[in-house]
Amino acid sequence: MKSKKVVKGRGAQQNVPNRFLQHVYEMREDFLEFCRIEGEVADNNKTQYTPIFPKTIVNKVTSPDVGMMYSMNPYQGCEHGCIYCYARNAHEYWGYSAGLDFERKILVKKTAPELLEKLLKKKSWKAATIVMSGNTDCYQSAEKKFGITRKCLEVFLKYRHPVGIITKNALVLRDLDILKQLNEHCLVGVNVSITSLSEETRRLLEPRTTTIKKRLETVRILSENGIPVNAMLAPMIPGINSHEMLELAKTVSEHGARSFAFTVVRLNGAIGQIFTDWIRKAMPDRAEKVLHLIQDCHGGSINDSRFGIRSKGEGKVAEQIHEMARLAKQRYFQDKIFPKLRTDLHEQYKSRQMKLF
Template sequence: MERRIAPSADPAAALRPPPVLPAPKHLGRLAEERRARRAAEEAAAARDAAAVADLDLPAEGEGAIPAVEAERRRGRGALSNAAGRFEPHAREAFDDGWQSLDDLPAFKTTVTPERARTIITRNDSPDVGFDRSINPYRGCEHGCVYCFARPTHAYQGYSAGLDFETKLFAKPDAPELLAKELSKPGYEPRTIALGINTDSYQPIEKEWRLTRRILEVLSDFGHPVGIVTKSALILRDLDILAPMAERGLVKVALSVTSLDHKLARVMEPRAATPQRRIEAIRRLSEAGVPTAVLVAPVIPAINDAEIERILDAAVAAGAGEAGYVMLRLPLEIRDLFKEWLLANFPDRYRHVLSLVKELHGGKEYDAAFGQRMTGSGPYAWTVARRFELATQRLELNRRSVRLTTRHFRRRPQKGEQLSLFGETG
């Protein structure tokens, strides 16, 4: 049976929009959520714009240091390349209207041989557990924007920014200088820290092999050494490290700042990936080399949430000790870090700097011994307590590996008589 519908008496009724019915309740909630997200995004954009004013840099047109073009600094950590603090003149690249900036080459790594007079550097800092160190290289290609060694490049007449990552110095006679210093009659052996100022296993070590030759000298003399690195290249030297570990002559600390691959790439563009560093801990431990993990630096509101995860992964790989260092912003690092932070985490800019100042009594950095590595105040206490609880849970730092000097034997000097039993007098 067919049902017929009578046509409307009003032809215009077909052209009118249908009546608006009340929207289901769940659609109202979705609309509210969209409005809330849009408001949050607008607020974040406003904070980002306001954050620019917080940079303690000269205003544009008054000697400001602009960021170097992204293509020229691809794969680098710093964004700018301000002149060194000891330089009498500031230099700035600018476009004169003829697209002259397009002709500037990308930053490439160069290595300049440096003839040093001595190779062992001594310090009396109560904040570190060693009084002597060796740095076969100046500058570091890893590109960590927060590296505390950046300001030292000013002594070479270079910038703490991109120059520090690209204009490197190597000490080709470092192994020979080390053997000479260890052979002095008055030398008293104590653990030498290797790669503290700049990473001794940074990429140029593949070609220069200075760290490997230094380890060969230390092994030959029976001298203890502690190594800190962010590079999996250390596994290349397991044939030296494992026998040294059997004699109690070496321990290694791997610095792991994040397990997030993307975050690690932003923080340390040319260092080994977090997974490769954890794998290095595993292989070193399996070879009998005492290993530790360093969460260094802890950057407030950037990687501080990962402390427990990093320690968990390191312990699973075989690490027996752990430590951490809070972010430090001395000298040029302050402005370099602010540029980096604003470019990569603009929404956290104010919050990060607020926590940094909280660490140092309202200042962005405090160089006082006992404060500079850990900071003070509620936030510093919270991080310290979290780290303490995690190490207790994981049974880290139960036993600290102490290296020995009992194997140390210096080479006999020319004309020096050997003892009856083959030991130097």
């Protein structure tokens, strides 16, 4: 889409070409003008849900930069619309654009609970924490409609299997009853993503996400119920939110978070074009400055695929961010520990029968 008109309520402002497709669909200016004159809607900007039927639901994570062994995603695509999201590129494998399609064409894996149970019952499966939302948020708006995440949590509880959750949506509190039961056996940890303390920044970066106030309240409620929370202060974007590191860490600690983690933003694949287009429309006064600061963190490029460096960044700007994180941990998390989840309970629950010997 080449129109300069802002797409309200969305992060991406265009559908960038899919690198795997030969043909490109675009809305030309003359077509948009025709629709305006005729009083027709060229694009209704509505979210579409499409069921898909994968053969498996749990993915083995091979990247050395990601702190998880296995992940699962009940939904492909994410209505939250976070402009920086690395998962956008994965939408191209399904034949869609990493831009607006990622936010508006959500693929729904309704059989996820059955696929998960089938895996956990296998004799060959050895318990290891499976993280929900390794790619897209399992508590995005689609979850209100389909409830797949809750059904999966019921499977984890049934088989006493450890599960991690990553989300930026207060909807996770809907499942507080199951989370408390999982936590009784030390089987769950929740990672709540909080990128900024500024609502203005949040609305620009993450247009359809829970407010900062509600996210902090989510951290507090989970923590008050004994459920361990790690705050994901990610990504740190120099010139936008990196200056908030210390205050963010202090605030999440005061609300009960036991630890925090962060990454330095990187704009790989189609995300580079999407982010660049967005920031020049959303923050025209500082767009070039921010882009140059991101380049300073990745050897002169906004794209960085180097294992061990890509999520940490390098150079003076990245070093300043890491130094603030070090100070934050020293000041606000010195005596806090995020517990290790148990993996020893699952084996006896595979067959749902107690072993004689």
